[in-house]
Amino acid sequence: xxxxxxxxxxxxxxxxxxxxxxGAAEAVFAEHGFDGARLDRVAKASxxxxxxxxxxxxxxxxxxxxxxxxxHEETTHLxxxxxxxxxxxxxxxxxxxxxxxxxxxxxxxxxDYLLEHPRLLxxxxxxxxxxxxxxxxxxxxxxxxxxxxQLDVLFKTAWRAGWLRSEFSAMIQLTLIFQLCQSYLAFxxxxxxxxxxxxxxxxxxxxxxxxxxxxxxxxxxxxxCPKPKGKTRRHA
Numbered sequence: 001x002x003x004x005x006x007x008x009x010x011x012x013x014x015x016x017x018x019x020x021x022x023g024a025a026e027a028v029f030a031e032h033g034f035d036g037a038r039l040d041r042v043a044k045a046s047x048x049x050x051x052x053x054x055x056x057x058x059x060x061x062x063x064x065x066x067x068x069x070x071x072h073e074e075t076t077h078l079x080x081x082x083x084x085x086x087x088x089x090x091x092x093x094x095x096x097x098x099x100x101x102x103x104x105x106x107x108x109x110x111x112d113y114l115l116e117h118p119r120l121l122x123x124x125x126x127x128x129x130x131x132x133x134x135x136x137x138x139x140x141x142x143x144x145x146x147x148x149x150q151l152d153v154l155f156k157t158a159w160r161a162g163w164l165r166s167e168f169s170a171m172i173q174l175t176l177i178f179q180l181c182q183s184y185l186a187f188x189x190x191x192x193x194x195x196x197x198x199x200x201x202x203x204x205x206x207x208x209x210x211x212x213x214x215x216x217x218x219x220x221x222x223x224x225c226p227k228p229k230g231k232t233r234r235h236a
Contacts, residue, residue, distance in 0.1 A: 020048070033129075034130070039059075079174065082109050152171075164221060176217075180213060
């Protein structure tokens with residue numbers, strides 16, 4: 001009969017195996033996309049057999065869901081951290097500069113996360129090329145963001161106050177931030193072959209791009225000065 005220490009060791013070994021498999025799967029999906037990825041490739045890269053992969057994740061769809069689900073949890077947690085103060089301090093919404101600072105922080109955090117997760121960047125590029133067909137099949141598997149309603153109220157209030165240009169939902173606007181950061185980073189190899197683009201991947205150039213994108217995106221999302229509320233404002 002297994003003792004407590006042996007049971008804990010088995011739990012740790014299982015957790016380690018799951019993380020190793022997810023890391024290997026992420027690499028395979030990034031290289032081949034969902035359609036081109038095979039479980040035997042993931043098994044070989046992870047050092048575990050296909051039967052264990054299926055025991056933990058069921059099939060390729062389950063494994064893909066786990067890879068993107070982990071990224072979803074990380075980005076949701078990151079978003080909650082950035083917006084935490086704004087959701088707790090209602091005075092921020094009545095100060096355009098403070099709200100702009102929050103949005104810039106979102107851009108910075110998103111840029112940094114995607115820069116640190118190039119495999120996810122490639123997986124999402126595969127998804128876009130395939131019309132998000134696989135993602136839409138598994139999206140319901142992900143845990144919903146508990147802050148969605150609060151964020152919608154926050155963005156709607158900012159729009160009514162005249163800070164934001166659009167009354168798009170918070171998640172659409174935040175996804176646009178994600179897309180613009182994703183697009184810039186995905187195009188880095190292309191920029192490098194353009195005249196004067198040799199250094200775009202240096203730490204200094206990436207820092208400058210991060211700051212520029214924050215200013216560029218927030219300028220597009222927000223008015224420089226509050227605009228009066230009214231029919232004209234609604235269609236701006």
